Amino acid sequence: MRAVGDVLERLGISAERRGRRWWAEQCPLPSHGAPNPAHRYQNWFIRDDESEERPGQHWCFSCKNGGTLVQLVEEVRNVTREEARAWLETIGDRPPPPVLRVRFDPVGPRRFALPAGVEFMPMRDWNSVARDYAERRGITDEQVERWGIGVAHEGRLANRIVVPIRDLRGRVTNYSARTFVNDPVRYLAASERERPDLSVMWGEEQWSSDLIGRAIVVVVEGVLNGLAFERALAPSSLLSFAALQGSDVDDRKMAKLASFRTVVVATDNDRAGEKARREIYAALARAPGTADRARRDVGHVEFPAGSDACDLTPEFLRSEVLRCVGTIDRPTAGR
């Protein structure tokens, strides 16, 4: 089943599966040099075979090296391409087929698909209007790669930056598309006709699939706010993100948030955000599991009135989240 996972194990690469990707404790590429011990589980990733885009593709944000699964074997084992292919053949399952992927969905509805016209490429290759907008909002090339963010110049999402919303298995289930030409409709999400899965929040694709690994989740209303927090806090295996897509609080989302030990609510400082925050507190307080061990900590970030995460400095966002986590930790420390 997990060809990529098996290959990592056989190569001796210690990695953790988060959503549709495996993140290595240390970048295994010879180009990396001495790893920085402060950067655990964040520099190097490889797409799982369940990934819809380029399974087996890997990339290191630090040494900027990457490639296909075969190239990984070549580099790590220091062998030729033919030897790498032959070695891969010896591992139970074959590596994912390069072209043909047959999809069969025996019961459920038709698989969700992004509208036509969305393109994926490094941010530096976006047209200048889209890129200028993204840069003004602080979005980085790494984030475009990490979250598979696209850009559309035609179709229903024309002139929008398209952030796909993927579930834990990496399947696209919805999107949040922000205009970069000042369209009066700032955000577009999938219509009911497109059959989005509305229980999925942006951020889930990077959550730990192992519940033990779910430490802190920062809950925001929109994906751009989530990206701002991610930049401020730097990718860390302790932190996850969840964007509600507006301020609607639904039970299925709350049940998912309840799988984290600590929930930091960072909804907007306005009436809707305040309502969402109250509902999250209420929902998580009545979640099942009353034993002290199962207790869930909830805190919230105080935004200055009228500003959202994208307007605030990374230092402010970081200190607010740390303050929040610190405040929640204190009462439990003495037990």
Ligand SMILES: [Zn+2]
């Ligand atoms: Zn590296």
